[in-house]
Amino acid sequence: MLLPQVAAVRISKRPSAAEALPRRMELLRAVGAAGLPFAVPEPLTPVAVFDGRAAVAVSWIDGAALPEGEGDPEHIGKLLRDLREVPLAAGLRQALATTREPSPRGWAGILAEDVIPRLPVRWRDEGRRRLDNAMALDPVPDALVHGDLAGSNVHWSSDGKLIGVLDWDLALPFDPAIDAACMAWHGWDTVRRAVDHDTYRRARVWDQTFGIGHLIAVLPGKPLSNVDSYVDHIVPWLEHNTA
16 A cells, blocks of 8 residues: 555565565565665554564555666666675675575575476476576676566666665665666666676576576575466466577
8 A cells, every 4th residue: 555755555465475575574674774876665663463464564666667668778887886785784684584484495495306397398497507507607796686686676767776675575685786687677788788797697596596686585495375376477487598
């Protein structure tokens, strides 16, 4: 529910989301305290629980999303650098960790053992190849990764200045090239001009691992609640994005 210029009210739809909402508000507080040069929603009320659901009001972030395919590489590059350079202090890292319940297998194990064997036969070897490419990337220091950095989650002013970033529910410490891949919403050529060559290369590899929007769901290492549904979304992406 939106109260323009005042607040946005988040209301959970499922018991699991209701349970997670207080932790997500702690994460917002931690991100908001990190000194980012743009607005982040701030919790305005305690989380209210009712009938297995939960609700909370967060601060209003003005501005609007850019249309798909539009964006200034300079401004996008600065946003990505600002996120990458946030110190992952103990408090922020702890807040990021409390929103997840990782499996010991990690994200690669989930893809290799749960997802790829369920792909249609014609895609299994290709799926393993793409996973191998991602696993072969050289490790880089963890950075604050938003995980859904595109579209309606990034608000800009009418003159193209960044105002704020919403919806941090998928945030995690990981390779900052993940957020660069998310910014392909603005076009891959824009991303190429916004970041250095290695970040661009890594972003393309991450995206090719079943699409960045799908991959982010497994990166925290939390087991998928519905693997068959996940596969059902991956296959059309593969069909559409593979020459």
